[in-house]
Amino acid sequence: MTDEGWSPFELGRHLLLVRERSGVKQADLAKRVSLSPAVLSRIESGDRPVTLEEVQDILTQLATPEAEDLAKALRRSWRVLPRPPLDHADQDLLWEAEQVARELVVLRDQPDTPHAFERRLSEYVDELERGAAMLLKREHQVAFIGSIGVGKSTAICKMTGLEVPKEDGTLTPVLEVGGGGITVCEVHLRTGPGFGLIVEPKSDDELRQDVQDLADSILRAAPSPDDDGPGGQESQGISKEVARALRNMAGLPIQRPKGADGKRITVDPAKQLAAEFATQREFVVEVLSRMDLHRRDKRDVWYDSATGKSPKAWLRDMFSAINNGRSPDFTLPRRIEVVIPDKLLQAADLTVRFIDTKGIDRTAAREDIEIHFDDPHTLAILCSQFNNAPAAETRLLLERAKDAGIRTLDVNSALLVLPRPAEALAMKDDATSISVESVQEGYELKGEQIALALEPLGLQTLGIAFYNANEDPAANAQRFLLERLNCARASFRTRINDAMTGARALLQNHGEERIHAVLRDAGETLRTWASMNAAVPTVQAHVQESLLAQIQVAYASTVRAAVRREGEWQQLSYSHHIGYGARRLAVIALENAAHDFAGHCKILAATPRYVEAADLLTQAERVLTASYEELLRKVQLMGQTVFKDALKADPMLWQKCMDEWGQGPGYKSRVAAHNKGWFDNEARKRLEDELKALIAKEWTRALSNVTALLEPNP
Known part of the structure; x- marks a missing residue:
């Protein structure tokens, strides 16, 4: 079994799956193939290499369609295209492409092949290799993009079951949510061995720059005359979520105690501290020294039942502590990975990661957002509130992607509208001014309006879904995301089939x-x-x-x-x-x-x-x-x-x-x-x-x- 590089573990795991699905017990199969149960157990666990003859004998005895498929896959020898894993759903299509590619290579490598014909053969081989590479990669990302406060984090938690009960019995998301401006950085969700958090930290230089921004905002007692907004009121030099985390890391959170009259007053320890230092530089050094950065060297943390909390409750508390700078072990994160043992989407043969991007605050044209539109393995989900869908930020991002020559928006992007209760039922037909009779009718009417708004961009057929996280079944949103991912996978298969069709015509008529x-x-x-x-x-x-x-x-x-x-x-x-x-x-x-x-x-x-x-x-x-x-x-x-x-x-x-x-x-x-x-x-x-x-x-x-x-x- 070494010719194709099968690892004992990969092969053993598939033999185990095929046997279990056939209903044959390990001891009974061992008797049929003249192996001891102990040896068969070691084969299935990957601890013992197995010969081709032994594998074929085992699969013959199992005699199921799945066993025959595995035997067929093991008999294949891959020369041009990379060998797909044994559990790849497109084994047969890739093998068909491999056979066509072999014919192309044989003809191309003949010494008397004319140059132009050789170029055409080589182009088809390259095209098949590119298509195969796209199909072989089964790791996909779903990036949720939208303005701050649009409800991305809540929707993600609702559709993935990442919720914990509150004291009143209602469910609250594991990811910290609020009125927007809550999450300090981009958050990734993925499946792993258990419940945990992995933090990619900001560098010391990045942190120093953030503290300088914080110092600017603190040392300005009044709105800056440089601010160009209405009344001079602007922000975003440092986001409120980053400022909150830095203050907590330095032990300088804003306090709001009650005064003698029972009303709350605001006390800012950071401003009090700033008054003690003559220059901004000295103040920045003091804040950095209070953060104890040398102690904040932890990069991951995993659930331990000894905490006495449920896994999701622990995950929520730990995420909140890291996100807000309240954990003494972690520095300010550039990215937080939330790891859970459950699948985010019920996609049998795909590994899917969710990305909760930083909310858009005025500036939508950001590198961390626009990078997702040109990746064939990333689905860009543009989130909009119901009443203003498609949001101005959504239209801007789509328009910029079109202007950048990206032609796959209909496959690699989609619009997810996040209604709040009663918004869909408030819809009225423009022609008759008659209110809709159901939520679904409201969704359909809004969908027509969205398609009309996207028509100038040539994107009126862009995938659209509606998801009221408080009322709609999570299965609806999951089904939509899975359909869009399957659409992307189908486009990879189409590329391979188109290349094979052209290659076969060339081989037949040359x-x-x-x-x-x-x-x-x-x-x-x-x-x-x-x-x-x-x-x-x-x-x-x-x-x-x-x-x-x-x-x-x-x-x-x-x-x-x-x-x-x-x-x-x-x-x-x-x-x-x-x-x-x-x-x-x-x-x-x-x-x-x-x-x-x-x-x-x-x-x-x-x-x-x-x-x-x-x-x-x-x-x-x-x-x-x-x-x-x-x-x-x-x-x-x-x-x-x-x-x-x-x-x-x-x-x-x-x-x-x-x-x-x-x-x-x-x-x-x-x-x-x-x-x-x-x-x-x-x-x-x-x-x-x-x-x-x-x-x-x-x-x-x-x-x-x-x-x-x-x-x-x-």
């Missing part, structure tokens, strides 16, 4: 001269198109436009916090927006051409004259699409990297921006002006020119990937 003539004719039209569209159009947009726009949208204190960190902060990341801007440049320049090429190929494939070249035209379309998508990612990465390095190397920019704080209203406009001046500098213009040169170079490469498939003219 020897016919008549078809070669059609291929050459069709190829000539594609060459002509590539020649006519080789030049990248001039684009008037610039990489910094997204960044400058977000500076004006963000809170003034958010901009200052980003400036203090030389442009790299979760709420406002310079490199993310520059990378997005670089990608958008490529989309503006080339999206129409990529779309036009796809339409050109479809028209040719539907033309009777080119019917026998349909597989070539379809392959050419897929090759250009894949090359174009790779171009976008590469340009985005270059924009992020090159400009980030240049920003880091220019401390004068940050000092000028820092000096603007305290100079009165218009702080954000002044910072934006400094940034615009930095980008308008000749050195930065050259960086943008290099970026545009990369776009042109990669577009040339994309077109050459297509023309390499085409047979030469006689």
Whole structure:
């Protein structure tokens, strides 16, 4: 059994499952195969290697369809594609792809294979390998995205059963919830060996920056004249949840005792402490010293029944302590993983992780959020309240994803509307003003309105579900998420099947001269198109436009916090927006051409004259699409990297921006002006020119990937 690298544990585990499902006892099977029960037990536990003959004998004696499937899987030898695990649901499809890939490789490796034909064979092999890799990966993420207070955490706990009873018997979520601004960081939920929490801590430097932000908010006795909001009231230099955790870590929580008149008064020990220090630097050092960071070195904690609490009650209390900075063993977390022994979704062959993203507070265009839209194994669930669905943040994120050239939004994203009691029943038909008669009718009517609102983005068919966490069955929300994940998995299978269909047509027809003539004719039209569209159009947009726009949208204190960190902060990341801007440049320049090429190929494939070249035209379309998508990612990465390095190397920019704080209203406009001046500098213009040169170079490469498939003219 060593040829295919089967581990004794993997094989033994599957033999055990097949035997148990067949209803045959271990002792009875041992007698049939002339093995002692002890030896069979060691085989099933993975403690003893087993030969192919022994395995086949065991499976023959079990004589069930499942045993035959396992025997068939064990007889397969994988040469081109990676071997899938024995429990993979798509074993047969992947084996079919393996057989097609073998034929392609054999023909490709023949010494007399023409170059263009070799390229087509290689492209199909690559396409099958990419499709197989996507299908083989069974780890998926569901990222819940929405504004603070929208109800994401409550919905997640309700749909996964993460609730504990309160004294009055009602259930409350394990994750700390409230009116928004509760969770200090991104929270991941996953299945594991038991109940526990794993904390990824912030670095000392990140923590020091957070304390400096806290110091800013404490030392400002009145709203800053720099704040540009109504009445000068802005926030988000430091979020209230981070400020709360830092105060607790330093023993400086705000106190609200009752005065002599029975009314509560506010006492701020942090402000009292600040009065004792002459400079902000001294105050920051004092706060950091009070945190005892050297003692906060714990990274995980697991449930122990000795606590006397139920597992979920313990999990809730421990999560609250870490989230609020009240645990002396843990520092401020960058991410908290909540581990439970139960499956989050009843997906038999998938491992699913839930991500409760940090709530959106004004600035939706954040790197930690937008990164989820371009991952085929992540389902981005955009959460909206009922009355304003789809929320402005949802529309903005979808619009930015479309502008970045992401074409899989209908598969990898969906809208989850979170109604509160009675909201659905308050719906009225726009035409008749008659109230709906049921919650379901209210959901359907709101769904129609949402689809109409998303139509300008071309996303009117986006998946939509409604989940009132107080009244609707959790099974409804779980079913919706599972359907969306299955839709993503189905898209992986479609990619493989499409590649196999084209490859088989190529293998079947490659020897016919008549078809070669059609291929050459069709190829000539594609060459002509590539020649006519080789030049990248001039684009008037610039990489910094997204960044400058977000500076004006963000809170003034958010901009200052980003400036203090030389442009790299979760709420406002310079490199993310520059990378997005670089990608958008490529989309503006080339999206129409990529779309036009796809339409050109479809028209040719539907033309009777080119019917026998349909597989070539379809392959050419897929090759250009894949090359174009790779171009976008590469340009985005270059924009992020090159400009980030240049920003880091220019401390004068940050000092000028820092000096603007305290100079009165218009702080954000002044910072934006400094940034615009930095980008308008000749050195930065050259960086943008290099970026545009990369776009042109990669577009040339994309077109050459297509023309390499085409047979030469006689």
